[in-house]
Amino acid sequence: MLMSQVFAPTLRETPKEAEIPSHQLMLRAGFIRKNAGGIYTYLPLAVRVLQKIERIIREELEARGCQELLLPIIQPAELWQQTGRWDVYGEEMFRLTDRHGRQFCLGPTHEEIITALVAAEVNSYRQLPLRLYQIQNKYRDEIRPRFGLMRGREFIMKDCYSFDRDQAGLDESYRLMYEAYTAIFNRCGLTTRPVEADPGAIGGNATHEFMVIADTGEAAIVYCTECDYAANVEKAELLPPAGAGESSSVDLPVVEEVYTPDCKTIKEVADYLQLPESETIKTLLYEVEGEFVMVLVRGDHTLNEYKLAAHLGTSTFRLAEDDSLVGTGFVTGFLGPINPPAKIRVIADYALQAGGPYVVGANKADYHLRNVVVGRDFTADAFADLRQAEPGDSCPRCRGRLAGARGIEVGQVFKLGTKYSKALNATYLDENGVAREIVMGCYGIGVGRTMAAAIEQNHDEDGIIWPLPIAPFHVIIVPVAYTDPAQKELADKLYAELTELGYEVLLDDRDERPGVKFKDADLIGIPYRITIGPKGIQNGFVELVTRRTRSKIEIPLEEATSKIRSIIGSV
Numbered sequence: 339m340l341m342s343q344v345f346a347p348t349l350r351e352t353p354k355e356a357e358i359p360s361h362q363l364m365l366r367a368g369f370i371r372k373n374a375g376g377i378y379t380y381l382p383l384a385v386r387v388l389q390k391i392e393r394i395i396r397e398e399l400e401a402r403g404c405q406e407l408l409l410p411i412i413q414p415a416e417l418w419q420q421t422g423r424w425d426v427y428g429e430e431m432f433r434l435t436d437r438h439g440r441q442f443c444l445g446p447t448h449e450e451i452i453t454a455l456v457a458a459e460v461n462s463y464r465q466l467p468l469r470l471y472q473i474q475n476k477y478r479d480e481i482r483p484r485f486g487l488m489r490g491r492e493f494i495m496k497d498c499y500s501f502d503r504d505q506a507g508l509d510e511s512y513r514l515m516y517e518a519y520t521a522i523f524n525r526c527g528l529t530t531r532p533v534e535a536d537p538g539a540i541g542g543n544a545t546h547e548f549m550v551i552a553d554t555g556e557a558a559i560v561y562c563t564e565c566d567y568a569a570n571v572e573k574a575e576l577l578p579p580a581g582a583g584e585s586s587s588v589d590l591p592v593v594e595e596v597y598t599p600d601c602k603t604i605k606e607v608a609d610y611l612q613l614p615e616s617e618t619i620k621t622l623l624y625e626v627e628g629e630f631v632m633v634l635v636r637g638d639h640t641l642n643e644y645k646l647a648a649h650l651g652t653s654t655f656r657l658a659e660d661d662s663l664v665g666t667g668f669v670t671g672f673l674g675p676i677n678p679p680a681k682i683r684v685i686a687d688y689a690l691q692a693g694g695p696y697v698v699g700a701n702k703a704d705y706h707l708r709n710v711v712v713g714r715d716f717t718a719d720a721f722a723d724l725r726q727a728e729p730g731d732s733c734p735r736c737r738g739r740l741a742g743a744r745g746i747e748v749g750q751v752f753k754l755g756t757k758y759s760k761a762l763n764a765t766y767l768d769e770n771g772v773a774r775e776i777v778m779g780c781y782g783i784g785v786g787r788t789m790a791a792a793i794e795q796n797h798d799e800d801g802i803i804w805p806l807p808i809a810p811f812h813v814i815i816v817p818v819a820y821t822d823p824a825q826k827e828l829a830d831k832l833y834a835e836l837t838e839l840g841y842e843v844l845l846d847d848r849d850e851r852p853g854v855k856f857k858d859a860d861l862i863g864i865p866y867r868i869t870i871g872p873k874g875i876q877n878g879f880v881e882l883v884t885r886r887t888r889s890k891i892e893i894p895l896e897e898a899t900s901k902i903r904s905i906i907g908s909v
């Protein structure tokens with residue numbers, strides 16, 4: 339295609355509203371334009387990228403027995419009322435009313451509508467398993483749409499749903515989809531990690547998120563450097579430390595009170611006593627269903643309230659406020675597990691089963707206790723996994739070292755179970771004629787988000803660096819002056835030959851300075867650039883520049899096409 343004909347209006351300046359590289363670069367390079375908050379037009383270069391991602395998705399899903407269909411965007415309220423999500427979704431759902439007063443929504447997701455379809459059409463075990471997917475716009479009225487395609491109000495999703503006879507069938511569907519997702523993101527040229535994630539609001543009992551690793555990612559994850567384990571930091575499990583409970587405290591000095599004026603935070607105490615924060619214990623007082631509970635974590639660790647909720651068996655709790663401590667004898671800033679002013683349940687993080695001695699609050703204003711040995715000077719009612727995982731912790735699977743990274747969630751696989759089939763009466767008759775609920779899974783990929791994440795992972799100060807499999811064009815030919823007949827002749831010949839070989843080629847035929855053309859090629863992010871100049875023609879070569887490495891090589895004219903083919907490889 340000729341560059342002069344490509345509809346890709348570029349911008350010299352970065353628009354102020356764009357905060358992250360993918361948003362900035364897609365606006366600057368002429369991939370998207372904003373219509374309203376979180377609602378975008380995809381320009382031709384973006385559509386080329388999206389279509390490539392979609393083609394890879396389709397191929398990998400069809401190879402695993404999935405069939406594409408297309409569900410309506412406008413969905414009747416009744417289905418959502420049956421599953422109880424009409425109210426749960428709240429303000430995030432775009433709702434509309436037709437001329438007869440019937441209520442509808444713009445689909446934020448499609449579990450209801452597809453389960454209703456399957457409930458109506460599937461009756462027998464012979465029709466299962468069934469795996470159906472679509473690629474389509476979704477709508478969520480985000481309170482703060484931002485980051486371009488990362489958090490839009492209208493966005494393109496691939497959503498797939500599996501319908502199986504039983505849990506074993508679901509396990510197999512899940513395994514296939516996990517395998518498909520791994521293949522899809524690999525083929526897109528992206529570095530991703532599947533991580534164990536929290537099921538959140540969708541419900542279900544197992545889920546993985548596929549994260550594109552990028553410094554700008556919104557999610558903090560940890561992964562094992564020795565095995566496949568990876569998880570969101572909120573979700574990552576931690577084990578009791580090696581050697582937990584082995585006490586060698588006999589020779590340690592006894593507990594002593596130490597004056598710590600106004601030292602209410604761990605940092606203040608550690609600084610004042612010139613100790614690392616890891617030699618202190620953080621004491622948190624929670625009100626749990628009307629009762630005080632003391633929660634202990636090491637001073638340098640962060641309590642994870644999801645884990646606390648799991649341990650307590652309730653999420654109805656809050657940090658005790660000063661008001662509720664009046665008259666109790668508990669002193670904020672100086673709380674500790676030794677001689678509390680009232681009998682209290684004490685829960686401690688696993689990490690406190692090792693290390694020490696520690697400094698703890700003395701339950702007395704301006705005082706702490708030091709030389710405190712866990713097990714000798716106090717015991718907890720329970721030890722549990724209560725803290726946030728951090729790089730350097732031990733892997734819960736193999737005890738290897740966990741490392742940290744940031745990620746952008748581009749896909750998620752869920753085991754839904756029977757939540758929707760129960761609500762919408764999706765049953766089948768088994769071999770014995772007994773009615774059973776269909777067991778479901780759901781599997782999403784944010785298609786636009788994958789494009790944005792690809793940019794977050796692959797860019798530099800000059801622009802986008804597309805991975806070859808999803809680049810809008812593979813090669814750009816830049817004659818320094820297309821008006822020069824010799825350059826034009828060579829450029830046209832290379833264009834024809836490379837196109838013949840199956841490459842998607844851009845030819846910059848514009849009457850612009852070479853610097854402008856090079857800048858645009860870098861900004862748009864075409865993986866390979868062939869430069870044709872008068873000097874090269876004179877000496878018999880063209881120059882091939884690799885966008886990612888900026889490496890330049892000179893290729894003799896007579897073998898240009900075959901050499902370029904051997905460098906780029908197949909697409």
Ligand SMILES: [Zn+2]
Nearest residue numbers: 562565733736
């Ligand atoms: Zn491991």
